[in-house]
Amino acid sequence: MPMARIRPDKRQSKTMGHDHSHDHDHSELSDIELRVRSLESLLIEKGYVDPETLNELVDTYENRIGPRNGAKVVAKAWTDPEFRNWLLEDATTAIASLGFTGRQGEHMVAVENSPDTHNLIVCTLCSCYPWPVLGLPPVWYKSPQYRARAVSEPRKVLSEFGVEVPGHKKIRVWDSTAEIRYLVIPERPEGTDGLSEDELAELVTRNSMIGAGLALEPGAAT
């Protein structure tokens, strides 16, 4: 699971005081690393930023908030018709009922894949993404390639993700141009009738909730 990583960033806290005598070998650092390090110590010295706040922010999005949240939402929608209807009517409130709220998820809309329609989410202008349910966006979602091509040739883009959308199936691309954030409810795979909500959630991948993937078949979960 992607959220279980331990952050290797312990040495930073030692250099965060006002002691400028530390003597790193800066020759090994890239230009951007030097700029970031310099700004960090400046903001701390000004009193604007507390190093513990920075650690807390990183830990939140690296270890606590991620696509497992969205997978729970989808699995519940698959098993509970009332919740599914609520999610399609008022996703913000339905998702909040599971405890997922906040920054970059203030106004949520859920869109459901069906035998007729495949939904794909993009932000062509920047990288808008539903943080409370999916965490921070992956590299490909932020890439110029995806942002340019998801609207102009989504079938080709989807085939690069291994998703072949048959010609008779419509594609709907959702460009996140405002503060509305979208979550795709992928189609529930065949042969999953006996599975519990937790087992179903294991089949729901991050990419499937963006539309750039399908839910896994039972037995394929990693």
Next chain:
Amino acid sequence: MTSSADLGGRPGFGAIPAIDDKDPFHSDWERKVLAMTLAMGASGRWNIDMSRHARESLPQDQYLSSGYYEIWHTALENLLVEKQLVSPEELTSGAASAKALEKPFLEPENVAKVLSRGTPYLREAASKAKFDEGDIVCTVPTKHEGHTRLPGYLAGKSGTIETVYGAHVFPDASSAGHGEEPQWLYRVVFADVFEPGVSISADLWEPYLEGA
């Protein structure tokens, strides 16, 4: 094209990179940039539209040749100087001329609360919505100055209102420091823009739309 960041439909881009990559960060400095941006956002000296504009208005060659978090970092540096939280000399030297705050803008114990609260953008509407669900509308031409959230590939196109969201903070005004100027926000669906069988929707504010 409205800005360096307005990439939708632009030709010439190749295969989608890093499809199997799941990590949000690839080095410590990226973690720091995200965290500093959020921590300084709590200063209230700028809003999300100003920080988007600071990123998206970078020159195109710089925008396309910079990594994602490098763009964030450059935008943060620029905002800090523009809002006079940091002087150009301090930015260059990395040393503070004086301590400016006793308590940080965002304290560690408030992080969870602030993140889970978020910043809702729905506002009271000052007037009635001009359009209704099912109305055919036409988008205005591309704007060449200032910030906008009408993508270039949807400028001057005809579409159908699918949903009326309510009045939301208007980025064109808010990014320029002109206040929130809430405007009605609509989900507009466009058929066959690039490919038959593909519809595209975007969330667009009333000033981007005209009756067809």
